[in-house]
Amino acid sequence: MSGINYYYTFPCNSHANAFMINSTGVLESTEEMKKTEILEKYGDVIKHYRTGEDSYYYFRIPDKTIKGGAFRRKKKSREQIEDALYKYYLAKEKEEKESSSKDKTTFEQLFYEFMEHKKEKVSAGTIRRMMIDWKKYYNTKQDFIHKPYKEITPIDIDDFLNGIVNTTEIKDKAFCNMCGILKQTFNYAVSARYISGNENPYRVEVNKKKIIPTRKKPSEEEVYNAEETQKLITEMKRRLQDNPANTSLLAIMLEFELGTRRGEILAVKDSDIANGEIHIHRQIVDVYDVSDLNNAKLKGYKAVEYTKSDAGDRYIPLTHKAMQYIKQIRQINSETGEYYQDFLFVQDGYLINPNKLYNIIKDACKRCINIPVKGTHRIRKTVISTLINNGVPISTASELAGHVDERTTIKNYLFDTDKEKEKKVSILKALGDTTISSESEIETVTNRDKNIILFPINKKAGNPYNKRISH
Structure with a gap:
């Protein structure tokens, strides 16, 4: 019989309708059953009030915001009040069910909800960095991130943070960034009214002696000394002779006169230069696709009309060398026909990738001039250190660097440029x-x-007489 197909046919008359399911009727029947259930459970809260000609049915709804702690829901007829009671408790049960579901939301689920919210407010680069920290420090702690966030206690936070401090050699900056994920996620829960401020379990109580402090690196690693600077600039000039249209080489040379961030110098427009000054108020940033939080993809880079901070919008006076470099860049662009929206540094009609500057310096240091590899950020530190070491006030140097706080300049940018x-x-x-x-x-x-005869110095004169003279 397995190879036989059976077909059933129904006549096109009213009897066929008997086999059809009336979905509307089923829905109505389900609602009636639910209404009956609610009335049986809560129906006794309905009261009847009558005085003279005034008559109505009511039930009390709790409300702590009003006097008496509740208000009356009134209806003229019994049928109307039962319908109101049914709708009220149906909505309340739905709310409690959703709340119960929310109570079971894990910290991991809350974090991803928070990140979807945050990526509308900050750069894609920030989202990418936070996801890197999440994968490094949180994904390895499955018991913690899979725990309902409403059940996480301050002790759980302590155990989580101390577990990281005790098992990894984490530096203070990395620890701060890692803690930021916890802090911001729970602050989001407070802002979303999921928990109250008093219910926020976040705190930091760890053995800070186990966190590696950020120590200032030796000057020879952080800045170029005069000899290294001269070698690198000479190499850039040599390469420019071999490739006269390569303005990236001049960007590196110009950096030694300005001390800007690499994304700032490549975002300069010709119109930003006037009256012996250059106006820094723009930067090139990486563009990431973070639609999939777990798989951020680099799409390219673009110029944006802002800098790293508000203090980054600044004017820098141009040295004679800087003016000569800019004149040379303009001449090259004129001869090659390179142009893109008035930007000074353009290659093949596009902005120059900031990574290109580092790659040029790396190749020159390793292959040609045999000095330690120091990128464009080390040029920036060299310029700022040189300014301060030559008597420029720290406040002025900090302003030229585009720093919000002078302490940043002192702590991270002040080095000795001498050998x-x-x-x-x-x-x-x-x-x-x-x-x-x-x-x-x-x-x-x-x-x-x-030929000069050196005599001993700082030697105490002795008494020329060996015997004491007596009188």
């Missing part, structure tokens, strides 16, 4: 040491100096 030998000589001179104690000073001694 180690020069540094030691400066220290000894400052301490009043007049002896020749460094190789650099010995190297500067002339032949005439060698």
Whole structure:
């Protein structure tokens, strides 16, 4: 029988309708059953009030905002009040069900809800960095992120944070960023009225001695000394002779005169330069597609009409060298016909990728001039350090750097641009040491100096008489 197909046919008459399900009737029947259930459960709260000609039915609805803690829902007939009671408790049950479901929402689910909200307010780059921290520090703690967020206690927060501090060599900045995810997610829950401020479990109580402090790196790693600067600029000039249309090389040379961020210098327009100054108020940023939070994709880069902070909008005076570099760039653009919306640095009709500057410097340092690789940000630190070391007030240097706070300049951008030998000589001179104690000073001694007879100094004069004179 398995190979036989059976077909049933029905006559096109009223009897066929008997086999059709009346969905409307089923719905109405279900609603009536639910109404009966609610009335059986809550019907006794209905009261009848009569005085003289005034008569109505009512039930009380709790409301802490009014005197007495409740108000009366009134209707003229019993049928009307029962219908109102049914609708009220039906809505209340639905609300409680949704609330119960929300109570079971895990911290991970809350985080992703928060991130969907946050990505409408901040840059895609910020979202990408937060997702990197999430995957690194939170995805490995499945018990914590899968716990309903309303059940997370301050002790749970302590255990989570201390678990990270005790098992990873985390630096203070990374720890701060990692904690930011916890803090912002629970603050979102408060703002969304999911929990009250008093119910927010976030706090930071860890053994801070186990967090690695950010120590200032040695100057030789953070800035170019005079010799390294000269070598790099000479190499850029040599490359420019081989490739006269490459304005990226001039961008690197110009950086040594301005100290801007690499995204800022490549976003400069010709119209930003006037009266011996350059107006920095724009930057190039990476563009990411974060529609899939777990898989941010780099789409490209673009110029935006803002800088890293409000303090980034600034005017920088141009040195003679800077003016010469700009003149050369303009001439190259004129000869090659490069143009894109008045931007100074253009290649093949497009903005220059900021990563290109670093790649040029990296190649030059490693392959040609044999110095440690230091990128464009090290050029920025070199310029700012040079300004301060040559007597420019820190407040002025901070303003030229586009920093909001002078402490940022002092903590992260102030280094010694001298070589180690020069540094030691400066220290000894400052301490009043007049002896020749460094190789650099010995190297500067002339032949005439060698003929000078040196006598001991700082030796206490002795008594020329061996015997005491008595009178």
